[in-house]
Amino acid sequence: MYKLNEHSIQRLSDNASIPIDEGNRDYQQFLQDVKVNTISIVEGEDVIAPDYVALRTGVDGYASTGDQLGMIAAGDGSHATHVAAVKTAFPKSNTGSTTVADVPDWVQAAADAVELQENP
Amino acid sequence: MAGISKVTGGGIADGTLSVADIADDAITADKLANSINTDIATGVTGNTTAGNALPKAGGAMTGAITSNNTISDVDGNVRSGRKNLLINGDFQVSQRGDWSSLTNINTTTTLFVDRWKGHSSAVSSSVQHKTGYPYANDKYIRVEATSSGSGYIRAYQMHDGNLNGKAAIFSAMVKSNSSNARLITHVGNTWTSNDTTAKHTGGGAWEKLTFAYTGGDRDVPLSVIGITGATHGALSISSGDYIEVANVQLELGSVATDFEHRSYGEELALCQRYYQPLCSGNHREYIYNVHRFNRTYSTPMRAVPTFIISHTGSATPTGVDLFNGATTDGSVNSWVIAVSTTSIGLAGGSNSMVDIVITATADAEL
Numbered sequence: 001m002y003k004l005n006e007h008s009i010q011r012l013s014d015n016a017s018i019p020i021d022e023g024n025r026d027y028q029q030f031l032q033d034v035k036v037n038t039i040s041i042v043e044g045e046d047v048i049a050p051d052y053v054a055l056r057t058g059v060d061g062y063a064s065t066g067d068q069l070g071m072i073a074a075g076d077g078s079h080a081t082h083v084a085a086v087k088t089a090f091p092k093s094n095t096g097s098t099t100v101a102d103v104p105d106w107v108q109a110a111a112d113a114v115e116l117q118e119n120p
Numbered sequence: 121m122a123g124i125s126k127v128t129g130g131g132i133a134d135g136t137l138s139v140a141d142i143a144d145d146a147i148t149a150d151k152l153a154n155s156i157n158t159d160i161a162t163g164v165t166g167n168t169t170a171g172n173a174l175p176k177a178g179g180a181m182t183g184a185i186t187s188n189n190t191i192s193d194v195d196g197n198v199r200s201g202r203k204n205l206l207i208n209g210d211f212q213v214s215q216r217g218d219w220s221s222l223t224n225i226n227t228t229t230t231l232f233v234d235r236w237k238g239h240s241s242a243v244s245s246s247v248q249h250k251t252g253y254p255y256a257n258d259k260y261i262r263v264e265a266t267s268s269g270s271g272y273i274r275a276y277q278m279h280d281g282n283l284n285g286k287a288a289i290f291s292a293m294v295k296s297n298s299s300n301a302r303l304i305t306h307v308g309n310t311w312t313s314n315d316t317t318a319k320h321t322g323g324g325a326w327e328k329l330t331f332a333y334t335g336g337d338r339d340v341p342l343s344v345i346g347i348t349g350a351t352h353g354a355l356s357i358s359s360g361d362y363i364e365v366a367n368v369q370l371e372l373g374s375v376a377t378d379f380e381h382r383s384y385g386e387e388l389a390l391c392q393r394y395y396q397p398l399c400s401g402n403h404r405e406y407i408y409n410v411h412r413f414n415r416t417y418s419t420p421m422r423a424v425p426t427f428i429i430s431h432t433g434s435a436t437p438t439g440v441d442l443f444n445g446a447t448t449d450g451s452v453n454s455w456v457i458a459v460s461t462t463s464i465g466l467a468g469g470s471n472s473m474v475d476i477v478i479t480a481t482a483d484a485e486l
Contacts, residue, residue, distance in 0.1 A: 008427075023423030025485060082158045119229060119239070119343055120278065120306070 002030060003043045004103065034111035044101035051096030061086050172429070204380040205288075206277055206343060207390045208235045209368040211249065211259040215388075215395055219249035224266060231485055233392040235277050238263050241270025243357045253326065253366050254293065260366035265347070270354045272345025275365060278486040280422070281337025290343050291376035292328040295364040296320045298347045300355055303329050305343055308336025311352035326366070330376040341485055343370050392419035394485045398455070404475050413457045413478060420451035425482035455482065 002018075003010040009018040009030055018026040033041060055061055062068065071079035077104060138246040223232070224246045229239040238247035240263075248262040254391050263275050290303050299322030313319070318331035335341065349355050367379040380391075396418055437476040457478060 011426075014428060016426050018426050019424035021424035023484075024426060026426040026483070120242075120276075120340075 001041050004045045031111045031114040039108050042103050044103045047099045047101050049097045052090045052092050052094040055090035056086055167258055167369040203371045205370040211261050212384050213387050215390045222246040222248045238275050240273040243267045243269045245273045262364045264362040265357045265359055268359045271357050272346055272348035274344050276342050276344040278340050278342050282339055283341055284337040286335045287374050288335050289332045289376045290369040290370045293326050293366040294320050294329050295326045297324050298322050298361045301347050301363050313350045332374050389419050393422050395483050398480045416454045420453040421484040423484045424452050425484040427480050429480045
């Protein structure tokens with residue numbers, strides 16, 4: 001069984017990270033295995049929806065410390081408004097999720113293109 | 121000066137004859153002492169020509185030396201370096217672990233000593249890395265059948281380079297209890313061997329086997345030592361049949377010369393192109409979302425390798441993502457592993473201090 005990652009293929013039997021590279025024999029074996037056993041032995045990439053903590057602290061979340069100090073020093077309520085806006089945008093109810101994407105078409109196409117090899 | 125009609129008494133004293141006093145061809149062979157003629161006749165064969173003058177004692181000879189036969193030294197070989205196309209032919213390097221005990225590999229193709237695969241078909245087999253031949257501290261390997269049936273057992277190395285049209289000779293010291301132990305190779309798409317020079321007697325002693333052939337058009341040639349048929353077919357194998365192999369060499373040319381001994385460091389560097397263990401060093405770092413480790417390989421690798429991470433200190437990634445840097449010649453010279461907070465069991469966006477020691481193996485074997 002294999003699982004796709006963003007830049008590699010994970011072989012679940014030993015957690016090996018296999019590069020998507022024609023010169024790598026494990027990648028060639030992956031294609032052979034798919035050809036023989038069908039695409040059902042491959043699981044798609046995890047799609048991670050970040051939780052509220054990640055979102056609030058991410059690029060779309062709270063302003064930098066310096067900017068927030070500036071808001072506080074201004075004393076015009078802008079800091080409280082900013083914090084409230086971020087909390088509203090990313091509520092605590094958002095605990096994140098992980099779903100599995102479909103296996104992309106290139107896997108089947110690459111497996112179809114490879115010739116079955118016997119042990120040399 | 122008048123011609124000398126006869127030399128008598130004490131002969132011609134030193135210094136009596138000066139340059140050009142003896143004309144070209146004035147002395148013919150039958151006028152020399154018989155012993156000199158015999159020496160010349162013995163040392164000069166019909167196909168030998170002297171394109172240049174022989175030097176006086178201590179002088180250098182100019183021009184090429186040609187021969188219709190082999191040129192040998194006192195041990196019967198001419199030594200030269202960088203001739204072995206196989207890597208780890210004397211089995212010095214074993215980065216994949218300790219194989220000093222017989223290890224059952226069933227029928228699974230198993231990389232054990234660097235660059236060497238053990239494999240059997242239809243019968244189970246074990247592999248072992250041994251010490252003691254040709255000399256006390258030298259290494260060799262053993263492949264042994266552990267069940268009986270119709271099949272084969274073998275050790276082999278796949279190597280870079282197309283030998284198409286080139287004369288090559290494959291040689292190895294082999295010990296076996298089977299008269300079907302042989303050297304065999306894949307020329308183009310055909311397995312070939314030589315029952316005269318490349319087949320063991322089965323007498324249980326070390327024998328030097330050689331196999332001269334002309335390479336075929338195959339991008340990844342194989343050099344195989346096994347108990348197998350002459351065209352690599354199955355034959356009757358009994359449990360306990362074995363091969364032991366030392367000093368394996370593949371060289372260009374038609375004559376097997378002495379084994380090329382390379383230092384451990386040289387051999388290790390050659391092996392690292394195909395496999396190397398890695399260690400990131402010990403890091404205590406804050407991880408915020410993702411931390412990337414960027415390192416350079418000890419030796420650029422043949423292709424982008426497969427990574428297996430074996431240890432990560434207090435951080436234990438459940439999955440890693442891998443990036444690789446390629447050089448202009450296609451070799452791969454660096455690696456980056458991304459470790460994320462979520463992959464080590466922390467909430468996304470956590471800002472945590474963790475100890476990280478990533479040890480891994482990178483495998484770009486053929």
